Amino acid sequence: MVDMVMAPPEMQVVYDYPDSLTDTPTSYCPGCTHGIAHRLVAEVLDELGLREQTVLVSPVGCSVFIYQYFNLDACVAPHGRAPAMATGIKRMLPNHIVFTYQGDGDLVSIGAAEILHAAARGEKITTIFINNAIYGMTGGQMAPTSLPGQKTTSSPTGRDIVSTGNPIRMSEVIAQLDGAAYIVRRSLHDVASIRKAKKAILTAFKVQMAGLGFSMVELLSSCPTNWGIAPETALEWIEQNMLPYYPVGDFKVRDDVKAL
Amino acid sequence: MTRELLKGNVAIAEAAVRAGLDAYFGYPITPQTELLEYLSQRMTDLGRVFLQAESEVAAINMVYGAAATGARVMTSSSSPGFSLMQEGMSYIAGSELPCVIVDVMRGGPGLGNIHPSQGDYFQVTRSAGHGDFHPIVLAPATVQEAVDFVTLAFDLADQYRHMVLIAADGQVGQMMEPAELPPMRDRNRPEPDYALTGAAGRERRVVHSLHMQADEEEAFNLKLQKKLKQIKKTEQRSIEYFTEDAELLVIGYGTAGRIAYTAVEAARERGIKVGLLRPQTLWPFPVQRISELADRASGCLVVEMNAGQMLEDVRLAIGGQIPVKFYGRMGGVVPMPDEILTAIEENYSRLQILV
Numbered sequence: 182m183v184d185m186v187m188a189p190p191e192m193q194v195v196y197d198y199p200d201s202l203t204d205t206p207t208s209y210c211p212g213c214t215h216g217i218a219h220r221l222v223a224e225v226l227d228e229l230g231l232r233e234q235t236v237l238v239s240p241v242g243c244s245v246f247i248y249q250y251f252n253l254d255a256c257v258a259p260h261g262r263a264p265a266m267a268t269g270i271k272r273m274l275p276n277h278i279v280f281t282y283q284g285d286g287d288l289v290s291i292g293a294a295e296i297l298h299a300a301a302r303g304e305k306i307t308t309i310f311i312n313n314a315i316y317g318m319t320g321g322q323m324a325p326t327s328l329p330g331q332k333t334t335s336s337p338t339g340r341d342i343v344s345t346g347n348p349i350r351m352s353e354v355i356a357q358l359d360g361a362a363y364i365v366r367r368s369l370h371d372v373a374s375i376r377k378a379k380k381a382i383l384t385a386f387k388v389q390m391a392g393l394g395f396s397m398v399e400l401l402s403s404c405p406t407n408w409g410i411a412p413e414t415a416l417e418w419i420e421q422n423m424l425p426y427y428p429v430g431d432f433k434v435r436d437d438v439k440a441l
Numbered sequence: 442m443t444r445e446l447l448k449g450n451v452a453i454a455e456a457a458v459r460a461g462l463d464a465y466f467g468y469p470i471t472p473q474t475e476l477l478e479y480l481s482q483r484m485t486d487l488g489r490v491f492l493q494a495e496s497e498v499a500a501i502n503m504v505y506g507a508a509a510t511g512a513r514v515m516t517s518s519s520s521p522g523f524s525l526m527q528e529g530m531s532y533i534a535g536s537e538l539p540c541v542i543v544d545v546m547r548g549g550p551g552l553g554n555i556h557p558s559q560g561d562y563f564q565v566t567r568s569a570g571h572g573d574f575h576p577i578v579l580a581p582a583t584v585q586e587a588v589d590f591v592t593l594a595f596d597l598a599d600q601y602r603h604m605v606l607i608a609a610d611g612q613v614g615q616m617m618e619p620a621e622l623p624p625m626r627d628r629n630r631p632e633p634d635y636a637l638t639g640a641a642g643r644e645r646r647v648v649h650s651l652h653m654q655a656d657e658e659e660a661f662n663l664k665l666q667k668k669l670k671q672i673k674k675t676e677q678r679s680i681e682y683f684t685e686d687a688e689l690l691v692i693g694y695g696t697a698g699r700i701a702y703t704a705v706e707a708a709r710e711r712g713i714k715v716g717l718l719r720p721q722t723l724w725p726f727p728v729q730r731i732s733e734l735a736d737r738a739s740g741c742l743v744v745e746m747n748a749g750q751m752l753e754d755v756r757l758a759i760g761g762q763i764p765v766k767f768y769g770r771m772g773g774v775v776p777m778p779d780e781i782l783t784a785i786e787e788n789y790s791r792l793q794i795l796v
Contacts, residue, residue, distance in 0.1 A: 232640070233639050233641035233642070235639060236637045236639060238506070239649070245651065248647050252640070253639075253640060253645055254637040254638065254639055254640045254646050254647070255637070255645070255648075256505075256506070256509050256536075256637060256647065256649060257647075257648070257649035257651055258502060258505070258506075258532075259502065259505075259528050259529060259532050262498065262499070262502040262528075262529070265498070265499040265500075265503050265505075266502045266503070266505050266509075267506060268492070268499075268503050268506060269464070269466065269502065269503035269504060269505060269507035269508075269509070269510075269514075270506040270507065270509060270510055270637065271506075272490045272492060272507065273464060273506075273507045273510040274639075277639050294495055294496060294498075295495070295502070297495075298495035
């Protein structure tokens with residue numbers, strides 16, 4: 182059997198783990214797009230040659246274990262505080278690359294103050310923001326980004342915006358801040374979108390390398406387990422339900438970023 | 442070296458600079474704000490890191506991040522703001538990172554007021570965040586002692602990879618006294634083996650407080666407790682006055698301890714055999730020395746600017762050997778020496794009846 186999986190000598194390996202990832206099985210559910218987001222970030226870090234000068238700040242949520250999956254110096258912040266922790270790191274290591282990877286509960290709800298002020302300060306960090314409109318790790322509760330009418334374990338009859346308020350479009354909010362240099366939203370629901378997402382992540386890290394200010398890429402992501410639908414249907418759900426409310430687009434691309 | 446007239450908060454700030462402070466993150470709150478104000482200029486002039494955070498919650502997490510890079514870091518606050526830092530403090534303890542945190546205590550609970558208090562004793566010695574740990578807590582009574590404790594705090598923090606609190610009350614923070622500052626220390630030191638500096642040419646490092654398996658979390662806790670046990674054994678500190686033949690032992694820390702000294706001195710002039718022990722570490726509490734003194738004394742009087750919090754530690758240390766009484770003022774009221782003298786006289790005469 183071993184012979185069958187080994188590539189003959191004349192063949193080249195064209196697809197492998199990026200150096201920036203470890204060969205560790207993830208804790209993510211089948212069909213979850215965290216794995217895709219991880220891979221894109223790792224490929225970008227490899228391509229820019231940043232692996233050995235990067236510090237990752239993990240959030241609290243499903244991706245709390247991200248420090249196990251990335252082959253980087255890393256730390257785990259309290260829930261929502263990743264941008265503050267990243268600020269402390271970046272101020273001490275101004276020539277290093279520091280990035281946070283945060284979900285919607287972490288970034289939009291409990292950590293709203295920390296992300297807004299990091300962006301307002303023009304903190305030279307990068308944030309990868311995973312928006313799947315639900316709390317994954319705690320088992321599918323309503324998130325600040327859950328859609329109107331969306332059923333969750335804490336909005337069992339559907340999100341009632343009269344009592345729970347409206348979902349927050351955080352990229353659009355942060356784009357208003359002068360310290361924000363590059364704020365975009367992309368989606369992970371199909372191959373073309375994934376390619377565009379990678380390009381945006383590449384730009385976001387280049388913004389940090391150039392010291393231009395705060396950069397963030399929001400990625401619309403799936404959570405089939407807590408949405409209660411099959412993985413494939415979950416990708417369709419992103420397209421049909423999330424995209425109309427959270428349009429992909431560039432909400433802030435400062436002139437100095439365009440010049441990169 | 443010459444002595445300078447310095448305000449407590451400013452003296453703490455400059456002492457930190459000289460002890461090798463790499464970064465300060467804080468948020469304004471009375472009565473500690475001068476500390477932050479002073480460092481905003483001083484740190485910038487020196488090309489070091491100063492940042493006014495958006496909240497105490499953010500400030501302590503910036504401390505957490507900077508400490509994770511191996512830096513010497515400090516923050517400061519006062520009671521309500523200190524409460525907000527508890528979350529981050531727990532994570533820092535769980536990650537075994539060194540840092541120094543100054544709490545210039547004010548009246549409470551709630552918003553309370555901005556007057557001097559020792560109402561955070563339980564909070565600083567017991568519940569400085571969730572989970573099983575105690576920070577090291579130093580309690581200065583004078584501006585000079587505050588200066589000296591800052592250097593000690595950074596050294597203990599580095600030595601044990603643990604957080605050190607300076608629990609000063611509003612009086613220590615606000616009053617001006619002559620004090621001698623230490624010389625400027627060299628900030629260069631070898632990179633600590635936990636420091637996140639980018640995994641160049643070495644194994645990657647992770648700073649975290651997460652252990653998903655119960656046995657792993659217990660193993661971490663056992664390691665942490667072992668360290669705390671060592672600290673308890675070697676770091677108890679206190680200072681004594683007139684304790685050699687004391688029949689009544691007065692115990693007070695910080696400003697209350699200092700006022701108690703004036704009262705004890707006056708009582709001695711009246712022929713009362715009273716002595717004072719002033720704890721300098723609130724955690725570890727100087728149980729060993731208190732227990733020794735309790736063997737020789739007939740009674741104990743605890744003086745605090747709260748409802749009787751250290752009182753519980755004193756009773757635990759004395760273990761019922763002698764009666765332990767309490768005199769305290771709350772809400773930002775600072776006791777006058779006369780009040781404490783009266784309490785000393787009353788307790789002393791009661792002891793005479795007992796004898």
